[in-house]
Amino acid sequence: MTKHTPGPLVVETDGKGFWWVDKHTADGGFTVADTGHGPDAEANARFIAIAPEMFEALKAARDQIFDGLCAQGEEDPITPQVLAVLDDIIDKAEGE
Numbered sequence: 001m002t003k004h005t006p007g008p009l010v011v012e013t014d015g016k017g018f019w020w021v022d023k024h025t026a027d028g029g030f031t032v033a034d035t036g037h038g039p040d041a042e043a044n045a046r047f048i049a050i051a052p053e054m055f056e057a058l059k060a061a062r063d064q065i066f067d068g069l070c071a072q073g074e075e076d077p078i079t080p081q082v083l084a085v086l087d088d089i090i091d092k093a094e095g096e
Contacts, residue, residue: 007050009049018036019037020032020033021049058090059090
């Protein structure tokens, strides 16, 4: 599995339109990503910063859907397709 920087990540700005994402640690921290200037810089920084939490939520949702399918005892035609899409996204995020 490819590791990623776990959250929480913090969105930072210089107040002049430059945006980046930091990971604060006990020894000071480091920059995870510079999103630069421009109309999408802040939105991109916020999206990157929330990515670890979204990834964990995606894995939890996938598990809940799978558990519901198993508890149901019947296969509907949509749920396996949804699980396949979620599994593909999770695999890509984990570098598989």
